[in-house]
Amino acid sequence: MTLSHLSSIISFFLFTASISGQKLYTPTLSLQREGVLRDPERAVSASIADDFETFFFNQTLDHFNYRPESYTTFQQRYLIDSRHWGGANSSAPIFVYLGAESPIDGSPTVIGFLRDNAAQFQALLVYIEHRYYGESIPLGMSFEEALHETNIRGYFSSAQALADYAAIIIHVKQNLKARDSPVIVVGGSYGGKLASWFRLKYPHLTVGALASSAPILYFDDITPQDAYYSVVTKDFKEASETCYQTIGDSWSEIDRVAQEPNGTSNLSEMFKTCKPLESGDELKNYLMSLYAYAAQYDDPPRYPVTVICNGIDGANTTENGILGKIFAGVVAYKGNSACYVNPPTNVSQTDLGWGWQVQYTLDHI
Amino acid sequence: MTLSHLSSIISFFLFTASISGQKLYTPTLSLQREGVLRDPERAVSASIADDFETFFFNQTLDHFNYRPESYTTFQQRYLIDSRHWGGANSSAPIFVYLGAESPIDGSPTVIGFLRDNAAQFQALLVYIEHRYYGESIPLGMSFEEALHETNIRGYFSSAQALADYAAIIIHVKQNLKARDSPVIVVGGSYGGKLASWFRLKYPHLTVGALASSAPILYFDDITPQDAYYSVVTKDFKEASETCYQTIGDSWSEIDRVAQEPNGTSNLSEMFKTCKPLESGDELKNYLMSLYAYAAQYDDPPRYPVTVICNGIDGANTTENGILGKIFAGVVAYKGNSACYVNPPTNVSQTDLGWGWQVQYTLDHI
Numbered sequence A, B: 001m002t003l004s005h006l007s008s009i010i011s012f013f014l015f016t017a018s019i020s021g022q023k024l025y026t027p028t029l030s031l032q033r034e035g036v037l038r039d040p041e042r043a044v045s046a047s048i049a050d051d052f053e054t055f056f057f058n059q060t061l062d063h064f065n066y067r068p069e070s071y072t073t074f075q076q077r078y079l080i081d082s083r084h085w086g087g088a089n090s091s092a093p094i095f096v097y098l099g100a101e102s103p104i105d106g107s108p109t110v111i112g113f114l115r116d117n118a119a120q121f122q123a124l125l126v127y128i129e130h131r132y133y134g135e136s137i138p139l140g141m142s143f144e145e146a147l148h149e150t151n152i153r154g155y156f157s158s159a160q161a162l163a164d165y166a167a168i169i170i171h172v173k174q175n176l177k178a179r180d181s182p183v184i185v186v187g188g189s190y191g192g193k194l195a196s197w198f199r200l201k202y203p204h205l206t207v208g209a210l211a212s213s214a215p216i217l218y219f220d221d222i223t224p225q226d227a228y229y230s231v232v233t234k235d236f237k238e239a240s241e242t243c244y245q246t247i248g249d250s251w252s253e254i255d256r257v258a259q260e261p262n263g264t265s266n267l268s269e270m271f272k273t274c275k276p277l278e279s280g281d282e283l284k285n286y287l288m289s290l291y292a293y294a295a296q297y298d299d300p301p302r303y304p305v306t307v308i309c310n311g312i313d314g315a316n317t318t319e320n321g322i323l324g325k326i327f328a329g330v331v332a333y334k335g336n337s338a339c340y341v342n343p344p345t346n347v348s349q350t351d352l353g354w355g356w357q358v359q360y361t362l363d364h365i
Helices: A005-012 A113-123 A143-148 A157-176 A190-201 A226-238 A240-256 A262-271 A281-298 A302-316 A321-335 A351-360 B003-012 B112-121 B141-146 B158-175 B191-203 B227-239 B241-258 B263-270 B280-296 B304-313 B319-336 B349-359
Strands: A053-060 A073-083 A094-098 A124-128 A183-188 A208-213 B054-061 B073-081 B092-099 B124-128 B185-189 B208-212
Touching: A005 A073, A005 A113, A053 A157, A053 A226, A053 B185, A073 A157, A094 A113, A094 A190, A113 A124, A124 A157, A143 A351, A143 B319, A157 A183, A157 A190, A183 A190, A183 B191, A208 A226, A226 A240, A226 A321, A240 A262, A240 A302, A262 A321, A281 A302, A281 A321, A281 B112, A302 A321, A351 B092, A351 B141, B054 B158, B073 B158, B092 B112, B092 B158, B092 B191, B112 B124, B141 B349, B158 B185, B158 B191, B185 B191, B191 B208, B227 B241, B227 B304, B241 B263, B241 B280, B241 B304, B241 B319, B263 B280, B263 B319, B304 B319
Parallel strands: A094 A124, A094 A183, A183 A208, B092 B124, B092 B185, B185 B208
Antiparallel strands: A053 A073, A073 A124, B054 B073, B073 B124
């Protein structure tokens, strides 16, 4: 990477450093992106759901200590599809999907790898829900309650999650008298990190791990701190040089307009915001998240980065200039909507849990 | 093993099953056996002690959770001998001794392997004290206080100890800018189990483990429950068939005498006990521990099992019969003493801690 290229990247997201107290977009690493379950081709069908049996395991809250409350247990959910399994007496494998930062319900239908390969390998399929998500929340609490209490939230760690998977894998193999069946653990993104960590920490329980799209080396002392946003910037630059340039210019333009009399009102009107903006920074945060999200899931057939850049580059904005172009990009991506920017959303468990998940994962390795 | 051999073993220790509520001798797995430090050849000399620098690491109490008290730290002691080290820029290794169930003080002098090989490998030597022993007790508590409080005692687990070692190894390597220096972890007995577990759980931190005399496969589902005492029995049988026979006959003889009028008084007199026996079982427990301990440390030049058997076989006991022979074995092993059986002892940290250690280790793997 040349220096000039690096400086372009920095100018693209330069504003990130200048906003005090700003919350950077943290990629949730979720495979189950917004809208996926609304995609008819990927929607849960009754026939697929019927292929799975649901089980609950009496899981230990704290696998590493022996305090009185460490012995507390909770019900952890897992799903099994045994239609293709060759049985305990064959060398047929067990594919174990390690659930990540969302309920396990949608995983069997969204994650193709296990189902696509089950018949060929005569594999047993097991999908385990990550503790604190879906129906696997300790002490009969709601998700919000479990996150609210610092003591309970304190057991919401990836080290504990790995030990959960170990306990359930042992349990399933014992139940099926399948002690010698090879286990392959599978995960994507954060779940892929779990899969690779699991192979490291429990080598006696798994012969291999498939870590798909897993940022296993994404740590400060290995990867530059701005590496993620550098790639986002690069994605837009590759899609369209002019689009990249327009976005790069827009941050100072937002600042300039925001500082005018009625600046934030004008920005709110220009972007048809769902509620009045309180600052230019609020708009910039929204846009940065939108760009980063588009880049994270920039795959066919839609290619969201290209959609945004086509909107920006194709805009007829003699009146509104740079910001008119940016807004055209938002509309191109979001489609027709009553309003844009900070729409009311249903907050998911992933949204709520991920902040803690990230914080509690960094120490792990 | 033939059936008749098996039945001999069972008869040797048959009484173990017949004593209700009896506490079986649990081998402490300690390398620092009673008396070792009194052996002049192995005694701590000032010159050896001077070879080590003592350090304290700010250790995290709970490596696996994020409860408020998980962030508590304590001072963990470790020792470094850098006299032979080839330095960070060579490929010279770091030998790390993983302290087990006793204070670390005596280890550098008792454990020969590291010092014997330091010069040849230009190795840095690091000895880490196991949490809760010696000067590495959380919260400024005494050892007894730390074991008394169930919450504090609950962090006294081998999983936490392994994570302690990981943190200190990372710290030492960072301090010495020795990121690429290969680490070999070394331990004996329980410490050897820790070494092998460490290699499994932290493969990125160590290229190898030396597990000396480590019963790493000694678990109920792998090894018969009576395996340990079978070996003890076999040791005595190999030392002397008649000795083995006498011990085998002695258990019922103790029961018989104990049931006579004044039976326990007579037993107390016969064995010159340090305090009056309350039951025949008390004598049997003592003897079983003595035999098991002798077999655990049955090494040259003394060979305690042979010493005991020579005492038993060589006794002139026309008066006291079988029990006179047994007492002669005790005297041969213990030497001249004001009294025998249940002497007052100084209770060591190993004695106090090991019961918890064992209990908290079984779940680990």
